[in-house]
Amino acid sequence: MDTARTVPPAPAAARAARAARGAGRRRAALPLLVCALYAVLQLVAGPQFTLFPDSYRYARATERYLGAPPAEAHRTALAAYCASRADRTAHDRRLQPTVRQSEDAIRAAAERACLDRWADAPDITTGDPRYQAIFAGRPGYPLLAAPFVAAFGVLRGMQVLGVLTAAAGSLLVFALLRSAGLTRRAALVGQVTFLATPLGWWSAQALSEGLFTLCTLGTLWGGLLLSRRWSAAGASLTAVSYGVAAVTRYSSALVLAALLSAVTVGALCLRGRARHRGTAAFAVLSAAAAGGVAVAMRTLGLPSSQDTLQDTFTHHFEAPDVPDPWGSLAGLAERFWADWSAQQAALPYFLLLTALAAWALARYGDGLGRLALAIGVTGALQVTAHPLTTEAARLGCLMWMPVVLGLPLVVDRHWSARPVRQPARGRGDAPDSP
16 A cells, blocks of 8 residues: 655745744734833933822832731822832923023922921821722722832832833734734734823823723623624623723713613614624623622722712812812803813814724724724723813723724725735624625
8 A cells, every 4th residue: 555755845945844833923923012112212211200199109009918017008109109209300400591500400409399298297298088989999000000009119010010011012012903804914003002102102191091001902892792793702801801991090980881781782773783692691781780880889888989089179178178079160161162172172182083083984884883982982981980180081092992903904905915805704703784
């Protein structure tokens, strides 16, 4: 009986196969190279990374989770905060033409003034129990920061965590877009866009925005998987993302879950191809997350929107409570959005990018569009609930999510070598009817 022989490939074919494998590995490494370049850029950012007052409170909570007594946790967090702010003060003042002091002298004086002012205070803003309770209900970010602070100290540890969080967010964007059927080139555009917009910048700061953005992307990815067909991985990703979001910023998680539940129920009612158990599962998970957060807030006595409004209109409870915080909010929000609209009209790059991205998401999104737009609305609602010019950029960074996810669709449709591929639908998925 003859034995089949394996015929070695021709040298040219073997070289072509090796070249193809090498090119594939290089393409696979591109998202990691983008993250590495981003990390290098952050190393030269200098005092652009600065601790905020909220960063001090998160650092203090992190020290408590690491076992430090309250007084020691305050001193450690305050020392990092004052050092960071002194670096930024020295940097800014050295750029003024009339300043003759050395940068070291400016830094030392600013740090000493900060320490002297807050060393014996319970908090750098206020010790009011209502204000402290707002942060006590947000253990997610301090718990995540704990191993980094333990390894590198408060300032360096939070900076390392910020770089990793932003890089992880960009990789999630890349993977999500690839899962949506986009080409590698288009997904890379989304990754770079994420890092170049306020979403990437705020994700890198020592604040809870980065972790909450990761949770938002995880929820969106899970919802995308479930909108195409039933997926246990999609359901698990959605549930975990909602859970982590709730312990990171429960009020934002409530708004996010409620909006995603609403748009998914709308899709179930209006779109025939969305009527399958995956979409229904995402609607149920989102509704359960919103209801669970609402019940937890009432059961655990967590601060409500009424408390945060009083915080806003009493300047951190320094003034007496206002009698009608919701009426005050309506008036302030109206003035804020009128001013915001005027600013956008003068420099409308955000509006133009959002309009282009919204068009692409509506035309080519195939389930991704409604989820991305709902997340953008979540950012707008967060700003409406706290319409302060000093906080709007941070609270509204999710408004950039449609841009991050929509522009790659334009690239994929009009500048890629091939059109967007549609993921294969599994047995039992919805028919392709309108």
